[in-house]
Amino acid sequence: MASLGYIREAPELEESPPALSSGALAWARANLFSSIGSTVVTIGCVALVAYLLPQVVAWATTRAIWSASNGAACRQHQDGACWAFVIAKWDYLRFGSYPIAERWRVDVVEAIGAALIIWLLWIHAPRRVLGALLFFVAYPILALILLHGSPWLGLPIVDTQLWGGIFVSLLTAVVGIVFSLPLGVLLALGRRSRLPAVRAASVVFVEFVRGVPFITILFMANNLLPLFVPETWTPDRLLRPLAGIIIFSAAYMAEEVRGGLQSLGKGQYEAAMALGLNYSRMTALVILPQALTLVIPGIVNNFIGLFMDTTLISLVGATDFLEAMNNAIKDPVWAGPTIMVTGYVFAGIFYFTFCFGMARYSAHVERILAKGRK
Amino acid sequence: MDRARANRSSWLNDQRVRGLVYQTLLLAGIAALACGAIYNAVVNMRARGIPMGFGFWNDVAGFDINLHLINYSNLSTYGRAFWVGLLNTLLIAVISIPLATLLGFVIGVARLSPNWLLSRFALVYTSIMRNTPLLLLLLFWYNAVLKSLPGPRQSISIGDVVFLNNRGLYLPMPVARDSAVWLLGAVLTAIAVAIRVCVWARRRQERTGAQTPTALVAAALLLGLPTAVTAVAGAPFAFDVARLSGFNLKGGLQIIPEMAALVFGLVTFTAAFIAEIVRAGVLAVPVGQSEAAGALGLHRGLSMRLVVIPQAMRLITPPLTSQFLNIVKNSSLAVFIGYPDLVQIFAGTVLNQTQAAVQVMAITMAVYLIISLTVALALNTFNARYALKGR
Numbered sequence: 001m002a003s004l005g006y007i008r009e010a011p012e013l014e015e016s017p018p019a020l021s022s023g024a025l026a027w028a029r030a031n032l033f034s035s036i037g038s039t040v041v042t043i044g045c046v047a048l049v050a051y052l053l054p055q056v057v058a059w060a061t062t063r064a065i066w067s068a069s070n071g072a073a074c075r076q077h078q079d080g081a082c083w084a085f086v087i088a089k090w091d092y093l094r095f096g097s098y099p100i101a102e103r104w105r106v107d108v109v110e111a112i113g114a115a116l117i118i119w120l121l122w123i124h125a126p127r128r129v130l131g132a133l134l135f136f137v138a139y140p141i142l143a144l145i146l147l148h149g150s151p152w153l154g155l156p157i158v159d160t161q162l163w164g165g166i167f168v169s170l171l172t173a174v175v176g177i178v179f180s181l182p183l184g185v186l187l188a189l190g191r192r193s194r195l196p197a198v199r200a201a202s203v204v205f206v207e208f209v210r211g212v213p214f215i216t217i218l219f220m221a222n223n224l225l226p227l228f229v230p231e232t233w234t235p236d237r238l239l240r241p242l243a244g245i246i247i248f249s250a251a252y253m254a255e256e257v258r259g260g261l262q263s264l265g266k267g268q269y270e271a272a273m274a275l276g277l278n279y280s281r282m283t284a285l286v287i288l289p290q291a292l293t294l295v296i297p298g299i300v301n302n303f304i305g306l307f308m309d310t311t312l313i314s315l316v317g318a319t320d321f322l323e324a325m326n327n328a329i330k331d332p333v334w335a336g337p338t339i340m341v342t343g344y345v346f347a348g349i350f351y352f353t354f355c356f357g358m359a360r361y362s363a364h365v366e367r368i369l370a371k372g373r374k
Numbered sequence: 375m376d377r378a379r380a381n382r383s384s385w386l387n388d389q390r391v392r393g394l395v396y397q398t399l400l401l402a403g404i405a406a407l408a409c410g411a412i413y414n415a416v417v418n419m420r421a422r423g424i425p426m427g428f429g430f431w432n433d434v435a436g437f438d439i440n441l442h443l444i445n446y447s448n449l450s451t452y453g454r455a456f457w458v459g460l461l462n463t464l465l466i467a468v469i470s471i472p473l474a475t476l477l478g479f480v481i482g483v484a485r486l487s488p489n490w491l492l493s494r495f496a497l498v499y500t501s502i503m504r505n506t507p508l509l510l511l512l513l514f515w516y517n518a519v520l521k522s523l524p525g526p527r528q529s530i531s532i533g534d535v536v537f538l539n540n541r542g543l544y545l546p547m548p549v550a551r552d553s554a555v556w557l558l559g560a561v562l563t564a565i566a567v568a569i570r571v572c573v574w575a576r577r578r579q580e581r582t583g584a585q586t587p588t589a590l591v592a593a594a595l596l597l598g599l600p601t602a603v604t605a606v607a608g609a610p611f612a613f614d615v616a617r618l619s620g621f622n623l624k625g626g627l628q629i630i631p632e633m634a635a636l637v638f639g640l641v642t643f644t645a646a647f648i649a650e651i652v653r654a655g656v657l658a659v660p661v662g663q664s665e666a667a668g669a670l671g672l673h674r675g676l677s678m679r680l681v682v683i684p685q686a687m688r689l690i691t692p693p694l695t696s697q698f699l700n701i702v703k704n705s706s707l708a709v710f711i712g713y714p715d716l717v718q719i720f721a722g723t724v725l726n727q728t729q730a731a732v733q734v735m736a737i738t739m740a741v742y743l744i745i746s747l748t749v750a751l752a753l754n755t756f757n758a759r760y761a762l763k764g765r
Binding site for chain 1: 393396397400401404410411414415417418419421487488489490491492495501502504505506507508509510513514517518522703704706707709710717721725731732735738739742743746747
């Protein structure tokens with residue numbers, strides 16, 4: 001009788017998986033050609049890139065003019081960027097009309113500021129409280145003495161009307177953050193206070209500032225501030241937009257910090273009270289350290305907005321980076337159609353690099369914090 | 375005795391007493407600041423001969439405005455100039471908000487597309503826009519693009535109907551003929567009938583479960599009826615096309631370059647933020663929702679429309695509203711490119727001419743504040759109505 005059973009004695013030969021189930025081709029099929037519509041979109045996108053990218057690259061590199069002493073060459077070759085213009089104006093774009101012999105002072109202030117900011121933003125850096133103290137207290141004083149000058153120390157005074165360029169953009173943003181963060185914390189605490197008058201004052205201030213455009217705050221700081229102080233004071237022309245930016249950004253900072261305060265569990269407050277801490281100790285030792293760490297991404301995003309908003313201070317006579325660029329473009333030695341496009345593109349790259357870098361940092365911190373809270 | 379001492383020291387430590395003291399101190403401080411500011415303002419304004427009241431409101435303005443929706447000439451009053459500026463600000467908002475919303479939703483959906491390239495394109499767009507100052511975009515479009523266009527005699531034209539030159543964009547202006555009344559009637563009738571059909575179809579579906587192709591019926595009504603009426607009654611509009619006369623284009627609907635740059639800049643900038651809001655809103659709807667919709671047999675489009683989007687809208691609406699407010703507030707950047715909005719006309723020219731800084735700034739800020747607070751109020755009502763009811 002023939003055997004009815006079948007027993008396999010050798011294993012089946014191993015075969016590689018179907019070509020389209022893994023690897024680059026499978027990825028392409030799933031993500032680029034999953035349907036007819038998707039295929040059409042993919043082909044359209046590739047065609048667009050193939051058409052535009054070579055032109056943009058050629059405009060920025062091979063057809064661009066890299067060195068020239070004036071705008072004549074750039075006026076002749078209008079199919080490429082004129083980087084020579086940016087190179088020639090680089091010092092002006094950085095310092096404005098700050099006296100050439102004194103520009104090292106700006107460099108020093110920028111270097112110290114950069115070091116302190118890295119210290120603060122590096123989550124695992126040692127002694128960050130000391131860094132914060134230096135940045136929020138010592139650094140502003142040092143920067144003021146160095147930038148403005150002090151005859152005692154043998155540093156000639158440089159009038160703020162001469163300040164300009166990237167350095168004023170950075171200065172405005174940093175002053176904005178240094179003063180608006182503490183103010184914003186106070187306002188946020190005030191808004192959550194159980195004292196009605198304190199709460200009302202904070203709410204009115206924050207909602208008023210957030211309800212009007214930044215430009216009107218700048219106009220107010222520029223036109224009304226001199227009227228509201230005794231006639232002999234006459235606030236400095238650069239101080240007025242700075243006051244405006246502090247007021248403006250404090251309101252937005254307050255909302256950011258309030259979000260952090262709200263996301264803390266009630267248990268934190270109750271535990272602190274159960275330990276017998278009074279309000280100021282509870283706030284300083286338990287609540288703020290946690291809330292402020294939580295809102296670091298928000299604060300950085302706020303700073304990005306603040307940095308972009310500094311472009312508006314040119315309206316009241318300050319020379320920020322964009323205004324310096326505008327002035328440089330109008331220089332008759334260089335003026336020409338490609339100069340303007342080059343100038344604005346360069347300004348765009350500058351702001352983008354700065355803001356995009358910070359945005360990436362803020363996303364990174366957010367991921368770290370999310371990990372810690374899981 | 376111990377008890378008495380505890381009571382005696384307690385009124386200093388009493389929270390209510392302390393609270394009252396703190397609040398009194400704060401209010402006194404604010405009052406002192408305000409009084410000082412007002413006193414200084416009065417002294418300074420007297421010394422500089424700045425007008426104190428609102429008398430300037432009815433004075434002759436004496437300057438021209440190149441875009442006015444209501445009658446205005448340089449003989450009109452400052453008050454009239456204020457209304458012209460306010461209407462111009464609102465005009466920008468009314469044009470930009472729908473465009474930015476539309477573009478933002480398109481880019482947001484592209485960002486969520488299963489097509490990797492399309493999603494990258496959307497990502498690059500939003501990254502660039504969100505990290506570049508709006509002012510830079512405006513200056514680029516206005517100075518480097520629109521102002522560098524050829525003059526009227528060398529206009530770029532599309533079929534001799536639409537013209538683009540450094541004085542602006544010229545579109546054909548529709549001029550209503552008598553038969554336009556019939557068209558209007560046809561459109562209104564079509565809308566009314568379409569609404570009736572939708573209501574009837576919904577009732578029928580609730581009663582019997584049978585579906586009606588309402589979209590098809592509505593489209594047929596809205597397109598068919600006006601077309602039929604137009605065919606019978608004749609063309610409802612004549613088009614006034616711009617034509618070259620002398621050194622300039624005459625006629626047509628001219629959109630000044632300032633306005634084109636402002637709308638274009640605001641729309642492209644804000645759309646990036648709206649796209650991110652849309653994306654976050656859709657992603658925040660749990661996957662289980664669309665899986666459940668799929669299990670019920672809804673295909674992708676229907677599950678998006680009936681299940682995911684309605685839930686995402688609850689999350690999208692509040693930040694979307696604040697983007698609308700940002701458009702209104704950011705339109706004040708008009709002052710940099712010379713579009714005659716509220717800030718440029720009123721807080722700029724009128725302030726400089728009258729020197730009445732306090733009054734002018736108070737009015738300008740009040741206008742923006744009223745707009746913001748009204749919208750915030752409407753949003754709160756919306757939230758109260760549509761927020762998830764607690765379980």
